[in-house]
Amino acid sequence: MAAFKLNGLVVEAEKGDTILDVARFYGFPIPTLCHMEGLSPYGACRLCVVEIGEGPQARLVTSCTYPIQEGLVVRTASERVVKARKMILELLLASCPQSKTIQDLAAAHEVRRQRFKQEYEDCILCGLCTRMCEEQMMAKAIGFRARGERRTIGTPFDLRSEECRLCGGCIYVCPACQLRCTYTQPEKAICGGCANLSPPCVEKEQFHDMMCYMDPCVACEITKEK
Amino acid sequence: MAKVVVASKALKPFDPAQAAKVIESQTRDHGGLISILEEIQLHYGYLPEGALRLVAEKTGRDLVDVYGVATFYRFFSLKPRGEHQISCCLGTACHVRGGALLAEEFQRQLGVKPGENTPDGKFSLETVACLGACALGPIVVGDGHYYSNVNSSRVKAIIQETLEGLKRKDPAADESLFPLTLHCPHCNHGLLDPDTPVDRQPSVRLLLAHQGRQGFLHLSRLYGSHGHSTQVEVPAGEVTDLYCPHCQALLNAPDDCPACGAARVALLLAGGGVFQVCSRRGCLEQTLDLDGRSF
Ligand code: SF4
Ligand code: SF4
Ligand code: FES
Numbered sequence: 001m002a003a004f005k006l007n008g009l010v011v012e013a014e015k016g017d018t019i020l021d022v023a024r025f026y027g028f029p030i031p032t033l034c035h036m037e038g039l040s041p042y043g044a045c046r047l048c049v050v051e052i053g054e055g056p057q058a059r060l061v062t063s064c065t066y067p068i069q070e071g072l073v074v075r076t077a078s079e080r081v082v083k084a085r086k087m088i089l090e091l092l093l094a095s096c097p098q099s100k101t102i103q104d105l106a107a108a109h110e111v112r113r114q115r116f117k118q119e120y121e122d123c124i125l126c127g128l129c130t131r132m133c134e135e136q137m138m139a140k141a142i143g144f145r146a147r148g149e150r151r152t153i154g155t156p157f158d159l160r161s162e163e164c165r166l167c168g169g170c171i172y173v174c175p176a177c178q179l180r181c182t183y184t185q186p187e188k189a190i191c192g193g194c195a196n197l198s199p200p201c202v203e204k205e206q207f208h209d210m211m212c213y214m215d216p217c218v219a220c221e222i223t224k225e226k
Numbered sequence: 227m228a229k230v231v232v233a234s235k236a237l238k239p240f241d242p243a244q245a246a247k248v249i250e251s252q253t254r255d256h257g258g259l260i261s262i263l264e265e266i267q268l269h270y271g272y273l274p275e276g277a278l279r280l281v282a283e284k285t286g287r288d289l290v291d292v293y294g295v296a297t298f299y300r301f302f303s304l305k306p307r308g309e310h311q312i313s314c315c316l317g318t319a320c321h322v323r324g325g326a327l328l329a330e331e332f333q334r335q336l337g338v339k340p341g342e343n344t345p346d347g348k349f350s351l352e353t354v355a356c357l358g359a360c361a362l363g364p365i366v367v368g369d370g371h372y373y374s375n376v377n378s379s380r381v382k383a384i385i386q387e388t389l390e391g392l393k394r395k396d397p398a399a400d401e402s403l404f405p406l407t408l409h410c411p412h413c414n415h416g417l418l419d420p421d422t423p424v425d426r427q428p429s430v431r432l433l434l435a436h437q438g439r440q441g442f443l444h445l446s447r448l449y450g451s452h453g454h455s456t457q458v459e460v461p462a463g464e465v466t467d468l469y470c471p472h473c474q475a476l477l478n479a480p481d482d483c484p485a486c487g488a489a490r491v492a493l494l495l496a497g498g499g500v501f502q503v504c505s506r507r508g509c510l511e512q513t514l515d516l517d518g519r520s521f
């Protein structure tokens with residue numbers, strides 16, 4: 001057990017717990033995007049930042065990956081944290097505004113403007129899908145490829161993977177696409193959590209606008225025309 | 227003939243627990259994978275799909291991870307490359323000195339974009355971000371040979387020179403070429419450098435000095451091949467001074483080159499023998515002396 005200060009409150013927690021775990025246990029909300037229970041922490045989205053330390057030593061860390069220590073001083077909603085969080089959401093909005101998850105988060109944190117160049121990424125590289133595939137589906141069919149600007153998610157050689165069992169887990173957890181696609185048979189959608197009233201790929205001509213990187217799509221099995 | 231004494235290395239006693247730790251950490255950090263991939267690329271010039279699948283299978287890694295590493299590094303190519311490679315530096319220093327214009331000129335003359343091969347398979351063109359020779363920029367590398375302060379008027383000559391490769395033989399097709407393992411005659415250090423392959427083999431690394439400039443010279447270890455790469459550009463016909471990169475001793479042989487009269491460099495052959503090569507750029511004189519028999 002280690003005792004530390006959480007928003008002024010002295011709390012005790014198991015060594016090895018992350019700040020996020022403990023804060024949530026004590027009822028302090030911290031927004032997250034790339035964190036998911038049952039998947040290993042990854043620290044990609046930075047949305048879960050909190051401030052640790054005091055005075056000039058104070059700094060921002062990602063609470064989903066930061067293990068607690070004896071004597072740690074944590075603030076989950078200081079002015080600096082809130083500002084950083086809003087900025088991260090604004091940047092996320094700039095890169096992937098069509099994501100319902102990001103829209104909801106932005107709304108909940110009162111992000112009212114987006115001052116950056118607007119892009120429409122189909123992936124924010126949060127790594128949820130690859131962790132889902134590896135850790136829960138035991139498939140390891142998809143992974144990160146290349147780096148920097150050219151970094152993408154997909155199967156090796158862009159070929160249909162033998163490891164993939166079309167479970168749909170990757171699409172289910174993806175904050176960017178969230179299984180919009182059900183093509184012509186909405187009732188056969190894998191998760192049913194479709195955010196759109198009409199699936200964007202009903203018209204095959206619009207198929208290339210879809211964001212699903214699974215090619216062919218697990219739901220409809222049409223191959224994208226490049 | 228000089229006998230080669232193998233330097234005795236202080237071997238650490240074998241400790242199974244320690245070894246297990248090393249292996250474990252290697253496996254955990256995905257260690258070893260990069261050297262395996264390097265080896266494959268050295269052999270084929272690129273990473274064939276089948277080879278990556280085999281690496282995954284043999285090392286017990288997942289294909290996604292092997293593929294992830296192979297695509298992460300610019301050094302690895304998943305497509306076959308052209309016979310000759312030209313890289314234009316677009317690093318900051320080279321960029322401000324007109325590197326981008328040069329790259330455009332190469333694109334125009336070769337008719338390909340960076341990352342592509344010419345249809346005849348002769349050339350592949352690449353752009354790189356800084357080769358560590360910024361002061362000499364803009365830098366262009368043709369098959370491992372560095373050209374410094376390049377301007378557009380030299381593009382044609384560079385392409386031509388890379389194509390001819392200073393009368394280089396094709397190591398893959400020529401059976402008469404065989405690899406040598408060379409040591410410095412003064413300090414007996416091995417001179418092979420696996421990090422800078424020439425002719426797809428570890429190269430023989432020497433220190434080159436020419437008119438006050440210094441840099442590494444990498445020679446092909448294939449006897450009979452004249453492949454090399456260097457950081458210092460030396461005009462053809464100039465004589466250079468070559469030193470051991472380990473003990474800095476001048477490597478000149480007692481007798482001069484029988485063909486051109488310049489000083490020759492003598493290196494020891496593992497297993498006994500001496501290999502001599504001329505220090506004049508462009509002179510192709512080489513001799514191999516095994517126990518008194520010359521070749
Ligand atoms: S659908 Fe395939 S790629 Fe996606 S999580 Fe399932 S096994 Fe992995
Ligand atoms: S595809 Fe979706 S889940 Fe996977 S990394 Fe991109 S945004 Fe995250
Ligand atoms: S939730 Fe912690 S970095 Fe994404």
Ligand code: FES
Nearest residue numbers: 315317320357359
């Ligand atoms: S920028 Fe070209 S060598 Fe550094």
